[in-house]
Amino acid sequence: MAETVSVVRAGRTETYVVGEERADGSLLLLPRALPEQPARPPAARLPVVGDSVLEVDGLTVAYGAKVAVAEVSLRIRRGEIFGLLGPNGAGKTSTLSAIEGLVRPRAGTIRVDGIDIGHDAMRAKARIGVQLQATSFQPDLTITQILRLYAGLYGVRLRDGELSGRLAEVGLEAEAGKPFSQLSGGQQQRLALQIAVVHEPALLLLDEPTAGLDPQSRRRLWSRIEQLRERGGSILLTTHSMEEAQAVCDRVAIIDHGRLLTAETPGELIVKHRDDPRVREVAHGEVTLEDVFIGLTGSEVRD
Numbered sequence: 001m002a003e004t005v006s007v008v009r010a011g012r013t014e015t016y017v018v019g020e021e022r023a024d025g026s027l028l029l030l031p032r033a034l035p036e037q038p039a040r041p042p043a044a045r046l047p048v049v050g051d052s053v054l055e056v057d058g059l060t061v062a063y064g065a066k067v068a069v070a071e072v073s074l075r076i077r078r079g080e081i082f083g084l085l086g087p088n089g090a091g092k093t094s095t096l097s098a099i100e101g102l103v104r105p106r107a108g109t110i111r112v113d114g115i116d117i118g119h120d121a122m123r124a125k126a127r128i129g130v131q132l133q134a135t136s137f138q139p140d141l142t143i144t145q146i147l148r149l150y151a152g153l154y155g156v157r158l159r160d161g162e163l164s165g166r167l168a169e170v171g172l173e174a175e176a177g178k179p180f181s182q183l184s185g186g187q188q189q190r191l192a193l194q195i196a197v198v199h200e201p202a203l204l205l206l207d208e209p210t211a212g213l214d215p216q217s218r219r220r221l222w223s224r225i226e227q228l229r230e231r232g233g234s235i236l237l238t239t240h241s242m243e244e245a246q247a248v249c250d251r252v253a254i255i256d257h258g259r260l261l262t263a264e265t266p267g268e269l270i271v272k273h274r275d276d277p278r279v280r281e282v283a284h285g286e287v288t289l290e291d292v293f294i295g296l297t298g299s300e301v302r303d
């Protein structure tokens with residue numbers, strides 16, 4: 001069977017090969033074989049701490065002459081919620097895009113659950129769930145159809161009852177028949193998250209998942225993230241909210257001009273940098289995570 005299906009997501013078209021047509025009418029879709037990746041020079045390896053679900057070593061991402069991510073190395077442990085903080089243009093989305101396999105790194109290695117994404121992209125990507133910074137889905141499909149479609153892409157079969165159960169989990173049961181374009185921004189975010197976890201990925205990547213959400217929805221998303229972690233998932237998220245980083249992240253890293261400055265628990269980060277003169281200068285009283293962030297990355301506004 002050589003039939004293909006094109007799916008438009010976040011403005012990019014991805015083509016899938018129909019692997020199997022099942023008796024219940026659902027399709028098992030497989031990503032089209034990716035072109036051969038050129039061999040990359042080996043990167044310096046960090047020692048593996050505990051059981052890492054994500055190992056990034058010496059990651060460099062460039063767009064032509066612009067180096068967006070420079071030799072970034074980090075580990076995410078199983079069951080960990082890890083926050084990537086950084087000013088606008090620091091390289092957060094580019095880091096996530098490389099892990100998702102959307103951009104090809106100029107150098108470095110990425111292992112998801114021990115699988116090298118440069119060698120076996122399809123198997124590595126099957127273990128990842130992604131919510132992009134701006135998500136859009138096929139505008140003319142209902143959200144039930146969209147959820148069914150994405151479940152099918154990951155080889156997950158959901159019966160009608162299960163589909164409505166998944167929508168109910170994020171308070172979208174009443175919107176089941178609506179097209180994506182008729183959802184509010186917060187509802188779109190919730191659907192995007194539910195789609196990202198439809199195949200229970202080992203690693204969930206969330207790019208500014210709470211941007212534009214009201215305080216109630218933000219809290220609801222935090223508890224959903226905690227819930228996913230309790231089920232054994234690991235989460236890498238980006239945020240501009242220091243409050244969020246402190247509330248949900250076990251560890252946070254600060255990235256600036258493509259370089260990773262530091263990665264610790266929010267509490268350790270404050271203790272480690274509270275006497276830094278750059279941090280002292282911007283702190284008004286007791287040093288906060290935001291003071292550390294501004295002290296280390298500078299006060300000027302980025303593009």
Ligand SMILES: Nc1ncnc2c1ncn2[C@@H]1O[C@H](COP(=O)(O)OP(=O)(O)OP(=O)(O)O)[C@@H](O)[C@H]1O
Pocket residue numbers: 063066067068086087088089090091092093094095133
């Ligand atoms: N497709 C692209 N082509 C060229 N340059 C790009 C591209 N995508 C990102 N960049 C540049 O790479 C740098 C890092 O961008 P990136 O989107 O990774 O930052 P970010 O940390 O996610 O920022 P934000 O907080 O604003 O989302 C920026 O200087 C950006 O202008």
Ligand SMILES: [Mg+2]
Pocket residue numbers: 092093094133207
């Ligand atoms: Mg970004």
